[in-house]
Each structure stands twice: as structure tokens, then as C-alpha cells.
Amino acid sequence: MEKHRHVAVVDFGSQYTQLIVRRVRELGFFAKLHAVEDFEDLGQPGAIILSGGPSSTREENAPDVDFERLQAYGVPVLGICYGMQLLNIKFGGQVEASDRREYGPADLTPEESGGLFEGVSGSSQVWMSHSDTVSELADGCSVIARNEHGTPVGLQWGSDCFGIQFHPEVTHSHEGLRILQNFLEMACGLQEFRIEDFKRALLEEIKRQVGDKQVVCGVSGGVDSTVLAVLLKEAGIHMRAIFVDHGLLRKDEGEEVRKNFQRMGVDIETVEASETFLGQLAGVADPEAKREIIGNLFIKVFWDSVGEADMLAQGTLYPDVIESASNAKTKASKIKTHHNRVEKILELQKQGKVLEPLAELFKDEVRELGLSLGIQADIVNRHPFPGPGLAVRCPGEVTPDRLRIIQECDAIFISVLRGNDWYDKVWQAYAALVPVRTVGVKGDERSYEFAVSLRAVVSEDAMTADWVELPYQILRDSSNQILNSVPGVNRVLYDVSTKPPASIEWE
Ligand code: XMP
Numbered sequence: 001m002e003k004h005r006h007v008a009v010v011d012f013g014s015q016y017t018q019l020i021v022r023r024v025r026e027l028g029f030f031a032k033l034h035a036v037e038d039f040e041d042l043g044q045p046g047a048i049i050l051s052g053g054p055s056s057t058r059e060e061n062a063p064d065v066d067f068e069r070l071q072a073y074g075v076p077v078l079g080i081c082y083g084m085q086l087l088n089i090k091f092g093g094q095v096e097a098s099d100r101r102e103y104g105p106a107d108l109t110p111e112e113s114g115g116l117f118e119g120v121s122g123s124s125q126v127w128m129s130h131s132d133t134v135s136e137l138a139d140g141c142s143v144i145a146r147n148e149h150g151t152p153v154g155l156q157w158g159s160d161c162f163g164i165q166f167h168p169e170v171t172h173s174h175e176g177l178r179i180l181q182n183f184l185e186m187a188c189g190l191q192e193f194r195i196e197d198f199k200r201a202l203l204e205e206i207k208r209q210v211g212d213k214q215v216v217c218g219v220s221g222g223v224d225s226t227v228l229a230v231l232l233k234e235a236g237i238h239m240r241a242i243f244v245d246h247g248l249l250r251k252d253e254g255e256e257v258r259k260n261f262q263r264m265g266v267d268i269e270t271v272e273a274s275e276t277f278l279g280q281l282a283g284v285a286d287p288e289a290k291r292e293i294i295g296n297l298f299i300k301v302f303w304d305s306v307g308e309a310d311m312l313a314q315g316t317l318y319p320d321v322i323e324s325a326s327n328a329k330t331k332a333s334k335i336k337t338h339h340n341r342v343e344k345i346l347e348l349q350k351q352g353k354v355l356e357p358l359a360e361l362f363k364d365e366v367r368e369l370g371l372s373l374g375i376q377a378d379i380v381n382r383h384p385f386p387g388p389g390l391a392v393r394c395p396g397e398v399t400p401d402r403l404r405i406i407q408e409c410d411a412i413f414i415s416v417l418r419g420n421d422w423y424d425k426v427w428q429a430y431a432a433l434v435p436v437r438t439v440g441v442k443g444d445e446r447s448y449e450f451a452v453s454l455r456a457v458v459s460e461d462a463m464t465a466d467w468v469e470l471p472y473q474i475l476r477d478s479s480n481q482i483l484n485s486v487p488g489v490n491r492v493l494y495d496v497s498t499k500p501p502a503s504i505e506w507e
Helices: 017-026 036-041 067-073 082-090 176-185 195-210 223-234 253-263 274-281 287-306 343-350 363-372 389-393 400-419 472-485
Strands: 006-011 031-035 045-050 077-080 094-110 124-136 141-146 152-157 161-164 214-219 238-245 268-272 311-313 428-442 445-458 489-494
Touching: 006 017, 006 036, 017 031, 017 176, 031 036, 036 067, 045 067, 045 082, 045 176, 077 082, 082 094, 082 124, 082 152, 082 161, 094 152, 124 152, 195 223, 195 363, 214 223, 223 238, 223 253, 223 363, 238 253, 238 287, 253 268, 268 287, 274 287, 287 389, 311 343, 389 400, 389 428, 400 428, 400 445, 400 472, 400 489, 428 489, 445 472, 472 489
Parallel strands: 006 031, 006 045, 045 077, 077 161, 214 238, 214 311, 238 268, 445 489
Antiparallel strands: 094 124, 094 141, 141 152, 152 161, 428 445
């Protein structure tokens, strides 16, 4: 069989659904998420995974799929949590509310080795999150695993239809990946996930969608927008890339961004708007007010320079696209920070004129795509940088002098990290201003100057973060250089706060 079938993940709204897609890709196969409303038309799947979800199959209007259609696809099916309960009902069994709500770890014991649990140990931690349970099995259904209370947590119907009550996609299910792999091995003709093939398909799709129209995109120097711009250029379409320099960038960053794009052969139009931004930020200390000003101004400056556009390209990534458990619908693509509330984009979106070529990719896949487009590793591996820039690292009022301090200190800290091969080991690192003046001694004189705080964190997804135990030497070198060369600073602190309760940025 030709290898072009994808793994269709049907979304019932679990908070983990996007992880299923991700895990399948990690196992080397192409997976796509489908809204449950699109179930009739999954294309040509090679395997179907029915996700978990917050609903109960006993509720009225619980999300449902057509059983005949499911069978007509004729491919292996794996129901996870809600998906398993739904399958059980479809095959003629019953589901009821459990007297024990199970959230968290449980112990999985396969009834026999082989099949879905091939190579899985006799007692393996899995992660539960459900309150319904299977109360009656259909004829011909076999229990293939139980938990420590003897409750069935793995079911099989026929040769290749399975249900599991736990979430194999989360890392707390220790052998979950193995279970997914066993399932995928039962499918035939699955398309491998290779970034090169994916890139080729993307380029074709962009050409097809755009035709001879003109596309505009905003670039910031960050990974997503850079990959987007290079991808559009590679597709050979008519494009304009616009870089709004809001003056809240890191030291020399504007110049660096221009040089990088030049090197990559992408023409960018720079809109120099520092004065406008700093002018409007003058005297504003409230964090939300600052964000609001920056966001609105960004939209205005961007669209003023665009004028009319046939199409807009955005670097929306997969996690931005997927909605979470709160509403079991997939495709309500969220617009990236800065852009929400902008009617123009909503209008373009309604007309199908917003292009989001990266919308099926996770961050690390975007990085891989960037490398395969020939973008240099140091650009692709840059730390994330917030849209409102250094304003969120400058509590209180943003002034040119405060920005200068942050820029200088940040540049020193980052260069010390790079020089010690620590830059790539941390998720994000920066200097923030602590807008408090304290007394110090410089030369023979007393000084009364600001403090700066250095922060380096590791994180997987920015939802949580931990501070990094940097070697003292790095802290010492950074502190010495800052205190010796940055006017206006007489104290350097290292931020040892986890997120939560702190956030990564200061505002
Ligand atoms: P926090 O401070 O919320 O940051 O822990 C989490 C991650 O998001 C980045 N960040 C932003 N990115 N616009 C952005 O594009 C923003 O307004 C914004 N605020 C925070 C932050 O740098 C970190 O990576």
C-alpha cells in the first residue's frame, strides 16, 4: 500500500489532544487533528485515534461519531478515555458514573502480553483523568488490561479496535509511547513525518493558495516569523515582509534583524517607530496600560505601512490553533498576540485571506523546518522574546535611559552565557530593571542607582518554568562586567523564582 495515509486524531476536547498528535509525530508518522464535526470526512486515514474529552457519554448532546462511518474507514481505531467509553457504547456496552473519580496515577496491568501492550511491563504507571467508567461490556469485547482495583482500563473489539481509559500521550504514563507505537504498528501505509516532505508540500500549498496575489507578513526577528518569511520567499510568491522597530528591542537587535534577513535574501521593509512608541509610553507605569498601548500602536503602525493587502501571512503555530478542553472544537484559530481585536485581520480571515502555513507545526518542528530552509542555527535557536519587548522587563515607566540600562546589561549577560556554552541550555535568559535606587559606592563617591535582575529559566512550554542553577562563575562574570561598565547600575541580583507563582517576565 502506498505510504500516504495519516493518523487521524479526532478531537473530543481533552486538554491533552494536541499531545497525541505530537507523540505520533515523535514516533515518525504524520498525524492530523480533526474536529469531531469533520468526522465524516477524515480523508484517507491509516489509523484513527478518538481523543479524551471533558464530556460524559451519558450527557445529552455529548459529542458523537457515526459508527457506520467509523467502521467504513476500515482502519485500526484507538479510543482514549472518552474515546474508549464512546466505543464501548457503540459496540453495545454501557457506561456509568464511577463512584471513584480517578485523576492522577494508576497502575496498569495488561491481561496478557502482546498486541497493544507488547513489551509493556506487568505493572506500569499510567495517567487517569475521568469520572465515567465502563459498566457493561458488549458481546465479543475483551478486557486487555485492568488497574490496581481490577477495573477494566483496556478493551479490545475485534482484531484492531482498542480502548484505553488512561492517557498514553502524557509523560506520566511511563510506557505510553510504547503503547501508541504498538497501536500504530497495526496500521498499514502510514505516511512518515519528514520535515523535508512536509516542506515540499507546504511550498506547493502556499503557491496554490496565493497564486499571483500579494502577501504581507510581519517579521520580528523571532523564530516563527523568520521561518514564515523565508518559507514564503522560497515559495517564490509575491511578498512584502514588514519589520516594525518599536524601540523596545534588545541591544543592536534592529540592525541584526536587518542583516540576518539580508543574508537570507529576504527583502524587509523596516518601519522605524521607536519615537512614536516611546512617546506614547511616556509617563505610563501600569503594566496592562503599557501592553495596551504597545499592542494598539503596533497594529496601527503595521497596517499604516501595509496599506492594502491581498493576503496576510501569520506565523501561527499549532499550539495557538488548538483550543483546549473548555470547548471541544478545533479550528478556531487564535490570532497571535498584538493582533487580536484587529478588525482588518478578522475581515481578511472571513474572506479566507489569512495564510497560516505553520499552523500544523510545533515549535521544535518549526525550528527543524527553519534549518531545512537553510536558516542559521543561531537564529533558529534564539530564545523567545515577548511581543511588547523590553517594556515587560522594565517595571514602571519606560524611558530611554532605563531601556539603555536593560539593553546593556542584557547584552553582557547573554554574551557571558554564550561564551560559556550556556545559552542553548536555557529556555530564556535576560536582564530586567528593578526600578529601585539603592546606595552604593563607586570610586570614592556614594552612588544612588538602580538594581538589575538577571533571570535564566528552563521550561517546556512557558506555562511553567524553573530558574536555572547557573555556575557561580557566570553570575560573577556577568555581575562584574555590568557593575564596571553600565552607568546607572550599582547592584545585580539573580532571580530565583519559579513560575508559578512568578511569571517568566516581570510584567
Ligand atoms: P510569562 O511572563 O507570561 O511569559 O511567564 C511566558 C512566555 O511568553 C512570553 N511573553 C510574551 N510573548 N507577547 C508575546 O509574544 C507577550 O505579551 C508576552 N508576554 C510574555 C515570555 O517571553 C515567555 O517566553
